[in-house]
Amino acid sequence: MAENIREPKQQRSIEKKRKITEAGYELFAEKGYFNTNTAEIAKRAGVSTGIVYGYFHDKRDIMLDVLDIYIGNVFGPIIALFDNVEGDLDIKALASEILDKVVETHKKNAAIHEALHSLTSTDKIVDTKFRALEGEMTNKITDTLIKHGYSNDYLLERVHTSINIFQAYAHEAVFDNHTYIDYVKMREIVINIIESLFK
Amino acid sequence: MAENIREPKQQRSIEKKRKITEAGYELFAEKGYFNTNTAEIAKRAGVSTGIVYGYFHDKRDIMLDVLDIYIGNVFGPIIALFDNVEGDLDIKALASEILDKVVETHKKNAAIHEALHSLTSTDKIVDTKFRALEGEMTNKITDTLIKHGYSNDYLLERVHTSINIFQAYAHEAVFDNHTYIDYVKMREIVINIIESLFK
Amino acid sequence: MAENIREPKQQRSIEKKRKITEAGYELFAEKGYFNTNTAEIAKRAGVSTGIVYGYFHDKRDIMLDVLDIYIGNVFGPIIALFDNVEGDLDIKALASEILDKVVETHKKNAAIHEALHSLTSTDKIVDTKFRALEGEMTNKITDTLIKHGYSNDYLLERVHTSINIFQAYAHEAVFDNHTYIDYVKMREIVINIIESLFK
Amino acid sequence: MAENIREPKQQRSIEKKRKITEAGYELFAEKGYFNTNTAEIAKRAGVSTGIVYGYFHDKRDIMLDVLDIYIGNVFGPIIALFDNVEGDLDIKALASEILDKVVETHKKNAAIHEALHSLTSTDKIVDTKFRALEGEMTNKITDTLIKHGYSNDYLLERVHTSINIFQAYAHEAVFDNHTYIDYVKMREIVINIIESLFK
DNA sequence: CATGAATGAGGATTCATTCAT
DNA sequence: AATGAATGAATCCTCATTCAT
Numbered sequence: 039m040a041e042n043i044r045e046p047k048q049q050r051s052i053e054k055k056r057k058i059t060e061a062g063y064e065l066f067a068e069k070g071y072f073n074t075n076t077a078e079i080a081k082r083a084g085v086s087t088g089i090v091y092g093y094f095h096d097k098r099d100i101m102l103d104v105l106d107i108y109i110g111n112v113f114g115p116i117i118a119l120f121d122n123v124e125g126d127l128d129i130k131a132l133a134s135e136i137l138d139k140v141v142e143t144h145k146k147n148a149a150i151h152e153a154l155h156s157l158t159s160t161d162k163i164v165d166t167k168f169r170a171l172e173g174e175m176t177n178k179i180t181d182t183l184i185k186h187g188y189s190n191d192y193l194l195e196r197v198h199t200s201i202n203i204f205q206a207y208a209h210e211a212v213f214d215n216h217t218y219i220d221y222v223k224m225r226e227i228v229i230n231i232i233e234s235l236f237k
Numbered sequence: 238m239a240e241n242i243r244e245p246k247q248q249r250s251i252e253k254k255r256k257i258t259e260a261g262y263e264l265f266a267e268k269g270y271f272n273t274n275t276a277e278i279a280k281r282a283g284v285s286t287g288i289v290y291g292y293f294h295d296k297r298d299i300m301l302d303v304l305d306i307y308i309g310n311v312f313g314p315i316i317a318l319f320d321n322v323e324g325d326l327d328i329k330a331l332a333s334e335i336l337d338k339v340v341e342t343h344k345k346n347a348a349i350h351e352a353l354h355s356l357t358s359t360d361k362i363v364d365t366k367f368r369a370l371e372g373e374m375t376n377k378i379t380d381t382l383i384k385h386g387y388s389n390d391y392l393l394e395r396v397h398t399s400i401n402i403f404q405a406y407a408h409e410a411v412f413d414n415h416t417y418i419d420y421v422k423m424r425e426i427v428i429n430i431i432e433s434l435f436k
Numbered sequence: 437m438a439e440n441i442r443e444p445k446q447q448r449s450i451e452k453k454r455k456i457t458e459a460g461y462e463l464f465a466e467k468g469y470f471n472t473n474t475a476e477i478a479k480r481a482g483v484s485t486g487i488v489y490g491y492f493h494d495k496r497d498i499m500l501d502v503l504d505i506y507i508g509n510v511f512g513p514i515i516a517l518f519d520n521v522e523g524d525l526d527i528k529a530l531a532s533e534i535l536d537k538v539v540e541t542h543k544k545n546a547a548i549h550e551a552l553h554s555l556t557s558t559d560k561i562v563d564t565k566f567r568a569l570e571g572e573m574t575n576k577i578t579d580t581l582i583k584h585g586y587s588n589d590y591l592l593e594r595v596h597t598s599i600n601i602f603q604a605y606a607h608e609a610v611f612d613n614h615t616y617i618d619y620v621k622m623r624e625i626v627i628n629i630i631e632s633l634f635k
Numbered sequence: 636m637a638e639n640i641r642e643p644k645q646q647r648s649i650e651k652k653r654k655i656t657e658a659g660y661e662l663f664a665e666k667g668y669f670n671t672n673t674a675e676i677a678k679r680a681g682v683s684t685g686i687v688y689g690y691f692h693d694k695r696d697i698m699l700d701v702l703d704i705y706i707g708n709v710f711g712p713i714i715a716l717f718d719n720v721e722g723d724l725d726i727k728a729l730a731s732e733i734l735d736k737v738v739e740t741h742k743k744n745a746a747i748h749e750a751l752h753s754l755t756s757t758d759k760i761v762d763t764k765f766r767a768l769e770g771e772m773t774n775k776i777t778d779t780l781i782k783h784g785y786s787n788d789y790l791l792e793r794v795h796t797s798i799n800i801f802q803a804y805a806h807e808a809v810f811d812n813h814t815y816i817d818y819v820k821m822r823e824i825v826i827n828i829i830e831s832l833f834k
Numbered sequence: 835c836a837t838g839a840a841t842g843a844g845g846a847t848t849c850a851t852t853c854a855t
Numbered sequence: 856a857a858t859g860a861a862t863g864a865a866t867c868c869t870c871a872t873t874c875a876t
Contacts (some may be wrong), residue, residue: 042281044839051839070359072271075866086841091868149358159348160269169414176417195423199402199430202409206401215368216397218375226395227434232400234433235426243856250856274849276859285858287852296850441768442860449860456664468757470669473845484862489847547756554753557746558667567812574813596813597828600803608799613766616773622792626834629796632831633824641835648835685873696872698854700860801841 043099044092055093057083062100066148071101071157101157106162108150109171110132116175120182122165122225133232137204138226144208175201188236196235205229241293242298249272254292256282261299263334266348270300270356297317300356307349314338314372319381331355332431336424343407374400375403387435395434402427442490453491455481461505465547469499479594482604499555502554503562506548507569513537514573518580525584531630535602535623542606573599586634601626640696641689652690654680664746668754677769679823681704702751702761706768708714708744712736713772717779724783731786731827734822741805772798785833793832800825 044051055223061082065074071220080087094100105166119139123132157164176198183193207228211221260281264273273416274297279286295298317337324329343350356363375397382392389395406427410420442449455530459480463472474495492498517537521530542549555562564592581591590593605626607620641648659754661673674696677684691697716736720729732787743746754761773795787793805824808818 070355073359076868087867088842088869092839097867111289128846152355152358156269156351159351160272173415176415176435192422192426193421194417195426198409198415198418199406199423199426202397202405203402206361207398208402210397216372216375218372218393218859219397220391220394223391224398226389227394227398229843231434232428235430245873252857275851276849279859286850287859288857290851452860468753471757474847475845485846486848487861487862490860495846543704550753550756553748554667558670559748570817571813574815589816589822590824592815593817594825596807596816597800597804597821597824600669600807601800605796605797608795614770614773614795616770617795618789618792621789622796625789625792625796629828629832633828672855673872674870684871685838686836688872747846830854 043095051093054083054085054089058085058090058093059100059103059107063104063150066101066104066153070153073125074082076100090097098161101154102163104150105154105167107144108147108154109167111147112143112151113171115143115175118176120178125180127188128185129188129236130229130233133200137207137232140204141208141211144205144212149211172198172201183236191234200232201237203231242327243369245292250292253282253284253288257284257289257292257299258306262307262349265300265303265352270350286367297360300353301362303349304366307346307353308366309378311342311350312370314342316377319377320384322381322385326382328387329432329434332399336406336427336431339403339419340407340410341405347408347411363430371397371400372385380417389435398435399431401428418433449491451485452481452483456483456488456491457498457501457505461502461548464499466550469553474498496559499552500561502548503552503565506545506552507565509545510541510549511572513541516577520575521580521584525581527586527634528627528631531598531627535605535626535630538602539606539609542603543608546607546610561564561598563618570596570599575623581634588634598630598633601629640692641764648690651673651682651686651743655682655687655690655697656704660701660747662703663698663750667750673697680746684833698751698762701747702764703745705744705751707818710750710768711742711770714775717775720783724780724785726733726776726833727826731789732795734804734825734829737801738808741802741809745806745809752795769795787833797829797832800828 058079061079062074065078065082068074076090077087079097079100080090083090090100094103116136116139119136154164155168158168159165176194179201180193180197183197207224210216210219210224212220238270245254245400257278261273264281267273275289276286278299279289282289289299311314313337315335318335353363354367358364375393378396378400379392382396384398406423409418409423411414413420416420456477459477463480466472475485476486477495477498478488479486486576488498492501501628514534515539517534552562553566556566557563576594577599578591578595579593605622608614608617608622612619655676658676659671660677662675665671673687674684676697677687678689687697691700713733713736717732750767751761755765756762773791776794776798777790780794804821807816807821808815811818
């Protein structure tokens with residue numbers, strides 16, 4: 039009934055919980071949430087099925103932890119990038135740098151992104167967290183621009199649109215979806231769009 | 238195991254198969270593929286559970302049919318739009334028209350899009366069909382532009398990027414994700430981007 | 437999710453549902469509710485585990501059906517007895533007859549009685565049904581007495597107490613609990629008590 | 636498997652074992668034997684789950700200890716009552732006193748009684764102990780009566796029947812099962828029965 | 835003695851698919 | 856072709872018991 043989930047304080051326990059989350063991360067990425075069962079997660083993590091429920095309420099709870107890790111993986115590099123912006127703004131150079139980072143991040147996380155994002159429509163919390171992630175990225179970028187003296191009307195809309203374009207490009211580029219596309223050229227086009235967007 | 242699936246020739250059978258696909262469409266949209274079971278689909282379609290396997294190999298097979306319907310629903314309106322392009326090209330007007338149509342289409346199909354797209358990572362055929370859809374849309378648009386005398390370098394890349402931008406905007410606008418965004422202004426920004434993309 | 441339980445109309449289905457209830461009856465009687473699992477019930481009934489859930493919502497639901505059968509088994513013979521009371525009341529003879537019937541009934545149903553009665557403290561419905569059973573028996577007997585011209589103060593209390601005494605005796609006699617007891621003599625004592633209770 | 640169970644000699648250990656038994660007592664009474672798990676017992680007792688198996692072979696073993704406590708709780712007050720009988724026997728007064736005590740005892744122990752008694756049909760030892768309890772009570776009462784000069788034929792049967800009647804009444808009265816019963820009147824009826832049983 | 839994390843068998847339930855009618 | 860009852864493998868989760876520390 040009312041369960042006690044161990045909030046692990048000791049190093050060994052923290053490590054074990056991490057192992058489970060990691061196993062979930064990998065398996066969800068490989069096969070999707072619904073095609074992964076808890077026994078598999080336990081096995082991959084090298085633990086018993088029972089202990090999984092010592093650290094998590096249920097399977098969904100593992101997924102929520104995986105989601106947090108994913109969000110950290112995606113948000114972290116962007117944050118780092120913007121925290122290192124110095125001196126005058128060179129929009130084109132910055133856009134280029136961001137795009138590379140977004141592609142790189144997407145390359146590492148595309149599979150888990152799909153697996154988790156697909157839960158958006160049926161899981162309220164997942165939905166909320168994905169939206170919040172986009173909001174925070176938009177804010178972070180907008181704040182940085184303003185701090186460095188940039189100004190423009192509808193800045194939030196410009197930034198948000200830029201993020202959308204970056205994401206769409208990254209998704210294309212990572213999966214190399216279409217043989218008829220020259221992704222190098224497409225990249226140039228994207229960068230030009232961003233440049234024009236910010237004057 | 239692999240049984241003979243009736244390819245229905247008679248009107249009544251065709252109708253029945255359509256009912257099942259339709260039920261699958263609705264339910265996948267409402268609750269996702271994995272949260273929908275075949276008994277529900279049969280019930281919604283007003284047929285027995287058994288007969289579902291008279292028309293489809295398995296649950297996935299229903300989904301594949303649903304996917305085809307979805308693709309038709311999305312592709313059809315765009316085709317129609319471009320088949321009606323007449324006289325000189327007014328890029329801005331055309332972009333505006335397309336964007337409205339994409340948003341409208343997305344509004345109707347967002348739920349099923351999510352449900353099906355999420356299978357992309359685990360189902361090869363789904364993945365392939367989604368890619369093909371994008372390819373065909375790119376080609377259709379590109380061909381139309383050329384036919385009407387438009388020319389530019391890297392046209393495929395420009396068109397494809399435009400599609401990405403339209404889709405991203407439509408997704409945002411439909412779900413009205415972010416309270417901090419003024420979607421009317423965002424729409425203007427998107428149109429301007431497209432305009433600049435095509436000179 | 438929201439389940440459809442077949443309320444069987446056809447003979448074959450009714451028969452199958454009965455088989456499951458019967459298997460539950462036997463197993464609960466043999467090993468108790470908690471020591472019986474649904475797979476065993478299915479096996480004993482000669483059906484698959486799955487179909488059990490076609491006829492019952494869950495394990496408890498089987499138990500509730502078993503309870504109804506049990507109540508019929510216990511109540512039926514008593515009803516029959518009182519429906520056959522004719523002419524003038526011979527309390528002593530009637531008491532004797534009832535006692536025999538109660539012992540006989542108890543002999544057949546003691547095991548399931550224990551199994552089900554033990555759920556009384558944790559299952560509201562079980563509790564209610566057991567109470568109702570006692571109430572109905574008390575009423576039935578009281579009504580019959582009155583109909584046959586018997587009258588006394590606190591009749592309900594007398595009847596109810598008699599039932600308690602009968603039950604207690606039956607329980608003792610069936611299990612032959614105590615070697616030091618002469619159950620034939622004890623029976624005489626019980627009959628005498630009843631006689632004195634009703635003058 | 637079968638480990639050495641510590642028979643605690645030291646005060647602290649005795650105390651700890653008592654705590655566990657007490658926790659088991661409470662929880663079995665609250666939720667029944669099968670709905671209580673060992674982790675809960677340990678928690679309620681303020682000990683670790685592991686140490687429970689230092690003092691008890693298994694969960695059943697705890698229950699057996701609880702049963703002993705229960706038997707003491709029920710038997711003790713009756714013993715005390717009869718040890719205090721002095722002078723000439725006033726059957727009616729004595730019966731009244733006993734009945735009050737039985738009701739009082741039942742009030743305190745009804746829940747655990749149900750929980751433990753329900754195991755009677757599946758656990759040989761539990762069954763035996765419950766029978767022995769009744770036997771001992773019968774003997775104790777009979778001996779006391781004889782010691783105080785009372786004599787009658789079939790004394791054991793009379794006493795045992797009385798006990799049954801007391802128990803049945805107590806059970807009714809404690810749970811206040813039936814709204815149509817006037818329990819005060821019923822009590823009078825019971826007392827009168829006892830009186831007539833012993834002349 | 836004590837802890838509480840860990841084990842893994844077991845149990846209730848679901849559901850894609852088959853089959854008797 | 857159609858029905859819907861039937862199957863049984865698969866899945867999530869629990870819990871008595873053990874074990875490393």
